[in-house]
Amino acid sequence: MKILVPVKRVVDYNVKVRVKADGSGVETANVKMSMNPFDEIAVEEAVRLKEKGVAEEVVVVSMGVSQCQETIRTALAMGGDRGILVETDDELEPLAVAKMLKGLAEKESPDMVILGKQAIDDDANQTGQMFAALMGWGQGTFASEVDIQDGSIQVTREIDGGAETVKLKLPAVVTTDLRLNEPRYAKLPNIMKAKKKQLDTLSPADLGVDTTPRLKTVKVAEPPKRQGGIKVADVAELVDKLKNEAKVI
């Protein structure tokens, strides 16, 4: 079995994100970047499947600027076998990414594509679903458990109020939720060895995809500053305020 793991380079989760002065986006110059945490979970799951002997090859792919190589190398250090970078300076929207994944899936013929349910930068939560639709494959999103069976895969999904289990025919798409696993730290010697693993670079044109944005960002703004709280005397006053002032109940 061959697994394809798309990983996205995002602003590190420890960084306090700042909006650019002109409101066109968030500041990424001189900001620490790292792998989207949900994608790390996807890499971990794929590597575990390889370690269990279920998968033979784990191919890691990233799309974007040349520095995405670093993100791919991190995944290779965790145990991925080889990497593919689709290099472009364009800003990529989920649909463009899904289309490029389709191009790659047609080249690579993976049995499973596993990726984060969303990226912590734009929280779109679309790429996996769009890609599954383009391929006509089954999808198990928000996975908290993945169990490969003969020719199929059972995915436990986190849904409102509980869990749902779906069974998908392979090839299939899985998107990861937080509880699926706890990603490992790459071992230091493996970080060194990752440098020697194969990493190919393609362009969107090689995959026949036009990445021209279809969406226009109107404005990016800081969330409103939290107002100071108030103290209430008793439950009755609290309920009254929630109902008549905050209008949330």
Place this chain on the structure above:
Amino acid sequence: MIRDQETLNTLLDTISRFVRERLVPREQEVAENDRIPQDIVDEMKDLGLFGLSIPEEYGGLGLTMEEEVLVALELGQTSPAFRSIMGTNNGIGSQGIIMDGTEEQKAHYLPRMATGELIGSFALTEPDVGSDAGSVKTTAIRDGDEYVINGTKRYITNAPYAGVFTLMARTDPSQKGASGVSAFLVDADTPGITLGKPDKKMGQAGSHTCDVIFEDARVPASALIGGQEGQGFKTAMKVLDRGRLHISAVCTGVAERLIDEALRFATERKQFGKHLAEHQLIQAMLADSKAEAFAGRSMVLEAARKKDAGERVSTEASCCKLFCAEMVGRVADRAVQIHGGAGYISEYPVERFYRDVRLFRLYEGTSQIQQIVIARNMAKELME
């Protein structure tokens, strides 16, 4: 050996994350139990932290000095006790073999040291021999194909866990000075070796030292590092030279952590209607600390690059050790001061770090010994 920025970034990122997510949350536990939890030690081994400076052909990372210093700066962001447990394998416990060992000695010891399976300690100091390291009294007398060792070593870091000692002993008692000293690799299970009780220390709880006593301990002649007598003092000095840069980087890392603690506290607490950080006298302490830590970082990296370029850095290494060890002492003192009464209370990390950093001015050459080395080298260079 890492030689590209990308791999180095990934390596440093991984270590800094490990420090932040795994080690920092356990600092208090280590201090209270005077023990590094086994799961943390296992994780450190698994990650490869015991083999930072061991060459790649023996299973280590073979970091350059600059890379090692960058790693040490990251490790300095948490309790020095965590670094201490792997510190001897990366420094004084393995460098003697790496620098002067025979091929057989390297192949026998280094791979197990790189994984952390085998802990190496460095045994130079004795009850009567500290700064004057050339006057070692422990003896190793040749007897056929063996050496017979007698003497006591003091304050030996990681001795309670050591599998092998890099031991400095006098092979030629007629030679009173440094030229009579040789370096040996002595397995800890050699009959005739006993360990003293772990020393009760001021700080760095979780890291342990004790006496190592040799009574007619016999080692094969092949235990002599490099197979040559009389080279021990030179080996010891080379080992300490490299270690000084590593320790200087750790000092600087700790200083940066202390500044972070002090700054956070100063921006949260108010007195006289203003945040502490808004009072000029507090600002002075923060600013002095920041400038000094920056100086430390800069000089350590500069000296490390010089060493990697093959230049002699004995003077620079001592300058770094002298400045950084004293500097982190001043920074720790200010961090406690900025905390006010809280700085004296164990709940706050600065109280613990204040005690932890006191050691840096004492071991691997006291500050006075660094001053002596620097001034002596200065005079020598003028004569040359």
